[in-house]
Amino acid sequence: MFAFIGFSLRRAWQGFWRNALMSLAATLTMVLMLLLLAGFFVLQNVLVASLSFVEQKVEVVAYVQNTATQDQIDGLIKQVRAMPEVASVTFVSREEALAKFRDMQAAQGRGDVTTTLDTNPLYASLNVKLRSPGDLPAVTAALGGSKIVRNVLNIQALVERVTTVTTIIRNAGAVILGIVGLIVLFIVVNTIRLAVLARAEEIEIMRLVGASDAFIRWPFIFEGGLVGLLGALITIGILAAAAQPASAAMAGFFNVLPLELGPVGRDTATLVLGTGLGLGVVGSWLSVRTYLIR
Template identity: 35%
Template structure:
């Protein structure tokens, strides 16, 4: 195709947006509203997944060594655990450090622990974190069988329920987003098809005077692309501004410091790319499908 011909198609497609003002407005509005709803749930799903991952990463295994185990034995056990390919990190906490941490947890009641420094009853501890949090239970079972390990604690029972819950949340989120995306595609495509159907006489006349199918298709291709892209830009602006405000409020609020939302960058760019891709694709798809049926003259 010649550059001049392509330029003509682009100009015609852009002009058609203005010539069919109300129908264009209806199509762009349908795209904007539908993608705004999709964008809200997409951001929600991504943040729920982020919070679930944050909670999972806090799961750890505490390995309590024999009270009589010395530094050498502790190092040997640590080396054995680190050799496990499922293990991410192993941190040694001496009985002295453990006592200091216990005092901090007691707060004002720390005086109840005074005098234990000389006769510390706490064992040396190894804090183990798994590369994949869901493998925490299996690692704990393997570690518990090692020599000089007195006990292992990882919240047995509760941790398994946590992983089951987070997996369910992820699966429900994925199913919901996919379902909403397909619903959005059909709603937007049908609205754009109504816009094209209102101009079926124009297509039929062009076909009768000898215009080729692709000569007729190209302006509608450009028009659908522009409608979908413009319709996607509106929710992108709204969502970006709204999310910036939300992140700012959450980060400055002392009541929700136990979790954090995903940062603006790269979330805003990811959501914008997804929405504008969906908008452009549906705009083109809806236009091309609708034009095709009127080319059979």
């Protein structure tokens, strides 16, 4: 068994270097395809992160009766916070609302009209951020059911429009990533098939001198794995070198985007390694198989 594995590895290594040009071509094709795949994967992640950033902007505003006591308000905050759909709750008092209004007016360069009023006309409010915009009706209903809530701002139509758009973009991203994945699969498998085809005579001789299927197959599978592994490592190297400047540029461009590169980088490396190794092995398996079936 060990002798067999040793034999296969030795043959794979020899095969790789004796056909250096073909191996290089296969490895470079692998690198290009993995870069393409990784690029689209990162893009898809950026897209998803941006979309959830947009969706997190959905906020339910419930205005509170002026007659409500602090205890009642605290109770409501506590109750809303306990809901699983709710991400965060902030209470804006009447005074804060007025101050915000004045700031906004000033920012737009308008005169302060509130000085002409003797009382504060604004209501205190609960600003509730949601985990997902789909939870809007449930949270709205819960807030509307409270006695101290005067009214809940109805943003259902707006939220639905935003959700429709983000869903379409998200699905389109997934579909494009899937198509790119298929293209990568075909090109890589085809490249390996060509590399195996170039050695059809060697396989034929092996069959003629009575080599068993395993002795023919496994060296090629190891060699395919070697091409995949090498391609994946080169790709990860290139991506790692490019990651710092790229994320700096992105942070400069979308300075609000809360994109964490850590997990995305790790996922990308896993994807590249798994795809490279997997395609190398599966590609060789399929390519050699056509010569073994008789």
